[in-house]
Amino acid sequence: MTEPLRPGDPVTLRIARRDGASDPAPRHETYVVPYAPRMRILDALEHANEWLGADVAYRWFCGSRRCGQCAVRVNGEEKLACWEPAEPSMTIEPLQNFPLVRDLVIDRDPYEGRLRALAPYIDRGATPYPGFPEPLPEMQDVNALGECVECLICDSACPVVAAGDRTFPGPATLVQLGRFVLDVRDRSDVRRLPLTEAQVAGCAACRACEPLCPSRVPIVSGAVVAIGKRIQAAAGADHPGSSRTGRPLHSGNA
Numbered sequence: 301m302t303e304p305l306r307p308g309d310p311v312t313l314r315i316a317r318r319d320g321a322s323d324p325a326p327r328h329e330t331y332v333v334p335y336a337p338r339m340r341i342l343d344a345l346e347h348a349n350e351w352l353g354a355d356v357a358y359r360w361f362c363g364s365r366r367c368g369q370c371a372v373r374v375n376g377e378e379k380l381a382c383w384e385p386a387e388p389s390m391t392i393e394p395l396q397n398f399p400l401v402r403d404l405v406i407d408r409d410p411y412e413g414r415l416r417a418l419a420p421y422i423d424r425g426a427t428p429y430p431g432f433p434e435p436l437p438e439m440q441d442v443n444a445l446g447e448c449v450e451c452l453i454c455d456s457a458c459p460v461v462a463a464g465d466r467t468f469p470g471p472a473t474l475v476q477l478g479r480f481v482l483d484v485r486d487r488s489d490v491r492r493l494p495l496t497e498a499q500v501a502g503c504a505a506c507r508a509c510e511p512l513c514p515s516r517v518p519i520v521s522g523a524v525v526a527i528g529k530r531i532q533a534a535a536g537a538d539h540p541g542s543s544r545t546g547r548p549l550h551s552g553n554a
């Protein structure tokens with residue numbers, strides 16, 4: 301077992317440096333910073349920039365596990381830099397499966413684009429707003445998905461996304477989609493569900509994403525499988541005994 305760090309102990313950072321537009325491969329630069337009580341990964345990066353002139357590019361905003369902007373990979377595992385403690389030796393790299401802007405900053409546009417394409421808002425259709433207060437039963441599962449901070453850690457860890465399957469939007473998008481598809485107020489089944497079915501069917505149900513989620517979102521059972529069941533229920537209403545495409549959904553694996 302590793303000894304706990306004490307104030308002043310060396311913390312070694314091996315940071316991936318690369319300009320996404322011009323460098324074909326990253327190089328790694330090493331910085332050693334002194335440990336301070338309650339030091340987080342982000343604090344170590346801040347020290348390297350402020351005191352050692354590292355000039356590393358990274359993102360953060362809230363510093364308190366709410367904005368999801370600071371996610372990086374540390375020693376091969378995705379973490380929120382503002383939330384996880386510094387370790388004695390850390391190889392720090394950007395999230396996988398996204399284009400790189402520079403160093404630890406990824407381009408979030410592919411995710412934002414997928415989200416826009418899936419129409420992530422409540423569509424009441426022809427059902428009028430009943431007025432305030434609106435009774436909202438069965439919202440527990442949707443609320444669990446609402447804990448997502450859009451850090452994209454799950455997309456970085458997903459082997460199907462890594463394999464480049466363009467029909468699979470990735471777990472982060474499906475979690476956001478689940479917030480609306482599973483909401484009892486949403487009436488967009490006809491428009492949205494056929495599109496959605498093809499996309500949830502790409503999930504391999506490997507659960508590589510879920511243990512890494514900093515918000516403990518039930519990504520597989522709460523989003524992927526729940527959307528699949530919702531699609532099957534809607535398809536059953538249209539064609540009893542079959543899904544819309546006849547393809548299996550993953551509710552049995554999770």
Ligand code: SF4
Nearest residue numbers: 448449451452454513
């Ligand atoms: S589901 Fe979890 S890991 Fe995925 S984007 Fe949301 S908060 Fe991050």
Ligand code: SF4
Nearest residue numbers: 458503504506507509
């Ligand atoms: S369970 Fe599905 S979404 Fe999660 S990592 Fe595996 S394939 Fe990706």
Ligand code: FES
Nearest residue numbers: 363367368370382
């Ligand atoms: S800086 Fe907002 S979650 Fe880390």
